[in-house]
Amino acid sequence: MTQISPNQILGVLGGGQLGRMLIQSAINYNQDIHILDPDPNAPCKDIAQHFQVGSLKDFDTVYSFGKNCDVITVEIEAVNTDALQKLADEGKKVFPQPHILKLIQDKREQKQFYQQHGIPTADFILTENKADVISKKSFLPSVNKLGKEGYDGRGVQILRTEADLEQAFDAPGLLEKLIDFDKEIAVTVARNENGELIAYPAVECAFHPTANLVEFLFAPAEISPEVEAKAQEIAKAVILKLDMVGILAVEMFVTKSGDVLVNEIAPRPHNSGHHTIEANFTSQFEQHLRSVMNWPLGNPELRCPAAMINLLGEDGFSGPAIVEGKEEAMAEKGVYIHLYGKKLTKPFRKMGHVTILDENVESLKAKANRIKELIKIKSIS
Amino acid sequence: MTQISPNQILGVLGGGQLGRMLIQSAINYNQDIHILDPDPNAPCKDIAQHFQVGSLKDFDTVYSFGKNCDVITVEIEAVNTDALQKLADEGKKVFPQPHILKLIQDKREQKQFYQQHGIPTADFILTENKADVISKKSFLPSVNKLGKEGYDGRGVQILRTEADLEQAFDAPGLLEKLIDFDKEIAVTVARNENGELIAYPAVECAFHPTANLVEFLFAPAEISPEVEAKAQEIAKAVILKLDMVGILAVEMFVTKSGDVLVNEIAPRPHNSGHHTIEANFTSQFEQHLRSVMNWPLGNPELRCPAAMINLLGEDGFSGPAIVEGKEEAMAEKGVYIHLYGKKLTKPFRKMGHVTILDENVESLKAKANRIKELIKIKSIS
Numbered sequence: 025m026t027q028i029s030p031n032q033i034l035g036v037l038g039g040g041q042l043g044r045m046l047i048q049s050a051i052n053y054n055q056d057i058h059i060l061d062p063d064p065n066a067p068c069k070d071i072a073q074h075f076q077v078g079s080l081k082d083f084d085t086v087y088s089f090g091k092n093c094d095v096i097t098v099e100i101e102a103v104n105t106d107a108l109q110k111l112a113d114e115g116k117k118v119f120p121q122p123h124i125l126k127l128i129q130d131k132r133e134q135k136q137f138y139q140q141h142g143i144p145t146a147d148f149i150l151t152e153n154k155a156d157v158i159s160k161k162s163f164l165p166s167v168n169k170l171g172k173e174g175y176d177g178r179g180v181q182i183l184r185t186e187a188d189l190e191q192a193f194d195a196p197g198l199l200e201k202l203i204d205f206d207k208e209i210a211v212t213v214a215r216n217e218n219g220e221l222i223a224y225p226a227v228e229c230a231f232h233p234t235a236n237l238v239e240f241l242f243a244p245a246e247i248s249p250e251v252e253a254k255a256q257e258i259a260k261a262v263i264l265k266l267d268m269v270g271i272l273a274v275e276m277f278v279t280k281s282g283d284v285l286v287n288e289i290a291p292r293p294h295n296s297g298h299h300t301i302e303a304n305f306t307s308q309f310e311q312h313l314r315s316v317m318n319w320p321l322g323n324p325e326l327r328c329p330a331a332m333i334n335l336l337g338e339d340g341f342s343g344p345a346i347v348e349g350k351e352e353a354m355a356e357k358g359v360y361i362h363l364y365g366k367k368l369t370k371p372f373r374k375m376g377h378v379t380i381l382d383e384n385v386e387s388l389k390a391k392a393n394r395i396k397e398l399i400k401i402k403s404i405s
Numbered sequence: 406m407t408q409i410s411p412n413q414i415l416g417v418l419g420g421g422q423l424g425r426m427l428i429q430s431a432i433n434y435n436q437d438i439h440i441l442d443p444d445p446n447a448p449c450k451d452i453a454q455h456f457q458v459g460s461l462k463d464f465d466t467v468y469s470f471g472k473n474c475d476v477i478t479v480e481i482e483a484v485n486t487d488a489l490q491k492l493a494d495e496g497k498k499v500f501p502q503p504h505i506l507k508l509i510q511d512k513r514e515q516k517q518f519y520q521q522h523g524i525p526t527a528d529f530i531l532t533e534n535k536a537d538v539i540s541k542k543s544f545l546p547s548v549n550k551l552g553k554e555g556y557d558g559r560g561v562q563i564l565r566t567e568a569d570l571e572q573a574f575d576a577p578g579l580l581e582k583l584i585d586f587d588k589e590i591a592v593t594v595a596r597n598e599n600g601e602l603i604a605y606p607a608v609e610c611a612f613h614p615t616a617n618l619v620e621f622l623f624a625p626a627e628i629s630p631e632v633e634a635k636a637q638e639i640a641k642a643v644i645l646k647l648d649m650v651g652i653l654a655v656e657m658f659v660t661k662s663g664d665v666l667v668n669e670i671a672p673r674p675h676n677s678g679h680h681t682i683e684a685n686f687t688s689q690f691e692q693h694l695r696s697v698m699n700w701p702l703g704n705p706e707l708r709c710p711a712a713m714i715n716l717l718g719e720d721g722f723s724g725p726a727i728v729e730g731k732e733e734a735m736a737e738k739g740v741y742i743h744l745y746g747k748k749l750t751k752p753f754r755k756m757g758h759v760t761i762l763d764e765n766v767e768s769l770k771a772k773a774n775r776i777k778e779l780i781k782i783k784s785i786s
């Protein structure tokens with residue numbers, strides 16, 4: 025006989041779309057969720073058992089929020105890790121563990137971690153400021169990444185020629201060899217306190233040419249069984265070397281020679297796993313819940329080939345959002361619209377996503393392209 | 406170009422598990438939902454945009470609640486239909502329409518409706534009181550149904566012999582010929598204002614021997630294509646003859662000679678459609694939303710064979726609920742637990758349900774039986 029106490033409170037730092045979809049999952053388990061977010065209109069506001077407005081970076085705010093919870097997790101990495109560490113020291117369950125969030129907050133430390141633990145990743149050198157980057161022109165073409173505060177494409181730039189060096193970040197960062205990759209893929213892994221570990225099948229990401237956000241995602245990735253096995257093995261190695269509890273998205277490059285290199289990781293539900301809600305036996309949001317609550321992990325297998333499209337605010341529109349083409353899209357079989365409850369749109373803001381299911385991969389791709397052209401997020405004014 | 410106004414408010418009379426699962430669906434569409442329920446701890450309380458405590462049967466309460474909404478629907482039939490009619494007369498969208506709810510509230514009228522419209526149903530006679538039932542002994546064996554206030558098995562009794570007549574209801578009701586049926590099946594249909602009409606594949610229901618609640622449900626029903634076609638045709642005929650907008654569950658008997666007879670109908674999401682959340686392309690909850698909001702209807706096809714088990718409060722236990730065996734069940738592939746957020750259990754109270762997916766029908770049945778034995782809702786004290 026096993027029982028699960030229904031009275032444990034799960035606190036989540038961040039009340040955006042990831043928290044929102046986590047709550048949609050948690051409702052099935054009577055799992056109460058408390059949310060902390062600086063935005064009084066954050067997507068979670070109406071559906072959390074308790075919604076608190078406050079800074080995620082302020083020690084006292086995070087600490088006092090966490091004191092009222094039993095388990096604390098995040099849906100964003102930019103949080104006060106000192107407060108989380110104090111909560112963990114005082115016996116609260118904090119997953120992912122604060123030291124992991126700290127590592128993720130600094131891309132320089134992250135890269136060194138891979139290096140130290142034999143995780144394959146693109147060659148890199150650390151840089152201290154703009155002058156330092158300029159002096160490293162022999163390392164071109166490369167990707168210049170800010171050490172801290174990068175998110176969703178911000179803090180990342182491609183430096184191909186010496187002329188590009190003028191745009192280099194003037195802060196501690198790193199230069200990474202530009203990888204002439206064949207594909208970008210992602211594998212989500214999850215691990216609970218009992219040590220259970222699962223890996224989702226790899227997905228393939230197609231990025232928006234300018235916004236550096238995932239534009240299309242396809243599951244399964246069209247890769248060989250060898251590359252799939254390698255990617256799963258690497259993703260598992262990362263979560264194990266981190267000794268992490270929770271869910272971890274591992275974004276990887278597949279090079280033209282078939283090597284698999286870790287690009288970035290996110291210790292939370294991630295854009296590359298949204299399709300799992302309809303396409304896999306267990307969604308990444310439920311898996312996150314299971315992992316941090318130390319429940320048995322769920323089966324990660326794919327039920328049906330899927331595509332995922334981010335619904336980004338159209339360039340040139342800001343203000344109260346309207347959704348064009350929604351009805352036409354809804355009329356199609358296997359099309360799942362998820363809007364994030366954001367009232368205001370702005371260029372490239374993540375306003376929602378659409379998952380598309382189709383047993384036939386060719387018609388899946390055609391449908392994904394059609395839906396992408398159909399749904400547009402604009403504004404009234 | 407089509408747009409959907411995100412500002413229409415959907416009011417729901419009733420805030421139980423059906424409203425709760427409707428809200429889980431509505432979150433994906435930024436659809437705000439207001440709930441009216443007499444129970445301050447109803448399952449919807451924490452997740453509705455607005456939750457109002459009040460009687461569903463009081464004219465003024467229902468009318469003033471509805472005045473603040475654009476579209477009004479129900480998750481239970483026992484509501485004040487006069488208030489709904491006034492709201493409809495004043496231009497509010499009320500689906501299902503009030504006259505349909507009124508018809509459903511009276512099983513006598515319901516049966517006469519079938520008779521008048523050529524919908525096949527078991528033979529019946531109307532009865533006014535207990536003495537009247539006793540005088541109809543030539544109609545035995547039969548089912549005695551109260552005209553009003555029956556719900557979830559209450560208000561229904563089987564009278565096999567003359568001795569049973571002593572238990573007959575002493576109120577207006579009806580006697581229905583006891584059908585020596587082969588199977589009980591259900592078909593859910595949905596229709597929107599534009600006149601779109603869809604039908605879900607038939608499911609097969611196995612009832613609890615004493616509580617008269619669905620114990621197991623299997624999808625698809627194991628019936629011939631002829632019976633399937635007949636059942637779908639009848640269910641469509643019912644919603645069309647009612648001229649109803651919304652979702653309608655049609656429960657039917659399949660007789661040993663292959664006839665299909667309507668037993669009962671429910672103009673709302675229904676227990677016989679819970680599996681659609683994971684097993685079908687469009688869940689009954691999303692379909693309900695689509696139908697009452699006049700959005701395009703969703704594809705009703707089955708993605709995978711499924712079983713559904715109601716989690717009823719164990720007999721002999723009342724008080725704060727605990728869930729036994731949840732972790733073991735969660736560890737199995739394709740097992741989806743839905744708890745309804747009810748703090749207190751009592752014998753046979755609907756506390757949740759479990760959906761089980763398996764491509765193989767034999768192992769599906771075995772797994773359903775195993776899960777049924779595993780999960781028990783008991784109480785602490």
